[in-house]
Amino acid sequence: MSSKQSGRRQFLQRAAVAGLAAGAANTANAQSGAAAKPASTPMHAEASRFPATGLEVTKRIDHITYYTPIQDSAGIITPAPLHFMQTHASEIPDLDPKEHRLTIHGMVDRPLSFTLDELKRLPSVSRIHFLECHGNGSPMRHSDHEKKGSGVPIQFVHGMTSCSEWTGVLLSTLLKEAGLKKEASWLVYEGGDPGKYTYTLPLAKAMDDVMVAYAQNGEPVRPAQGHPLRMVVPGWEGPFSVKWIKHIKVVDQPYITWSEAMNHSIPRPDLGGKSRWHHFQMAVKSVITRPSSGHKLPGPGFYDITGLAWSGWGAVRRVEVSTDGGKTWKDARLQSPVLRMAHTRFNFDWNWDGQEALIQSRCTDDQGETQLSVAELYKNWGYSDYKAEGKSRAIHFNAIQPWRIAKDGSVHDAMFA
């Protein structure tokens, strides 16, 4: 029996058990007259039993990472079960939404504690935003990729960006309720994971568009995404959007906790060997998701080149595609909607002649910023030879991604090749 068939059998068995349990709960309820706890988790419709790509997961004692199957993504929304995530702990917390509290204290007039039910009674907003790991697509990911051979999918290189509709309360609503003191200028906040993930945020951003989200794509935020409550800091590097958010403290200076000090800064030659404290927004970026490394074209003929573009600074204004190694560029079509700080889907008609080809995309955002080549990016950072220096650890890496299509139709990562 294949694993898919086995999965289907398990599904049917679970459905049967759920039905029995629901019946038992109803009986118990009728007998005691008291409200019974749900006997099982509610059923969710399952995906087709035919093979499809799913998450790739890496897990170690100090982290768990989910990689979105970006190579088969469609449209701009990432389903919650396929959304990337990283946590710097070895467990995903199992938090009871009835017990969970969000506290706001520090430099406020009225320290407050909110239950989830109370948060849901406050005015809510729903907004579509991408979240991207600050290390997504970084040179280290490309070198890992090369070590494993060029057939490793794009998923491990660029699969740490995802885009969802988030629903929740604006953080500004909660901060106004607590009443900010005059000295307040930054926040520091902590999640309910075993590692108590902590981050620092300027108050001005918090009062602008930051959300405390309890729903993702129309359902409660899933455990791996921060159930029952997470921060969503639109456009900014992923680690600001702390999951399982519990405590928010208003302070008068940047606290710069462990993760921010250590992992999230990069010494650079152009900065005299020093590092930036924060990078804040994720830079303008695009990547062709199909065809991409790991795919194989069956033969010459028509292909819809498609990909994703986004900018942490605003909205995508233009995406260009080159199929001749960057000699000429033509505008791609942007699919609606084109939203600020959200993935934007682009398409480009292409007839492959069966010869070796180098395809790539570049994005320009509404701030007028255009994605650079890897050589230009490294030159700006003060490196003389990007191929020699290229494998050093770098974050916020938004270089143009070239894919090489070989005569046999196989697609390879050509970023450092």
Place this chain on the structure above:
Amino acid sequence: MPCLRKKSLPKLSLILLAASLAAFGQRTYSSLGSPLSPEEIKSFDMIVGPEGKELPPGKGTVKEGADVYAKKCVACHGPNGQGGAVQRLVSGSPGNPKLGPFKDTEKTTLSYYPFPTIAWDYVNRAMPANKPGSLTPDEVYSVVAWLYYMNGIIGESEVLDAKSLLKVQMPNRDGFVPAKPVWPPNPKKPSWY
């Protein structure tokens, strides 16, 4: 209440009204959210900032820290703060602090951190990974003292407490730009920056 005569009631309600306005006048959704008492806040207000205002009493020596490390940290972090399965903690060596620029795994070591409070705060709240928050303040002061000693940042005889920790000179204190984190960056930087 026998002492409350009828005619003082309007006065009392005026006082109560004024008090409630002072406390809740700014709120729009005053029926939602509960006030937090100072005791409740104290029970979770653990994050330590660069000024160390939140540091609890306690102290620890380098020698005591070596014991704590051997019992609770070495399994994952490796002997002498490196070579383990997880984050490398030591670069430089006793008496020889590591100076920048930092590369690769040197960046995860305590030598890279700009403030002496950062390691204390993280160890206190998140370590050891199998029982976060279980170390006593004395254990945290001592293991951080040992790690700073191993990184060449403090001497072997130093004792760390809420005061002396703040006086530790971090070798990479000036390794970050701008001098102080600011938002928004001024002047505005290009996207690649």
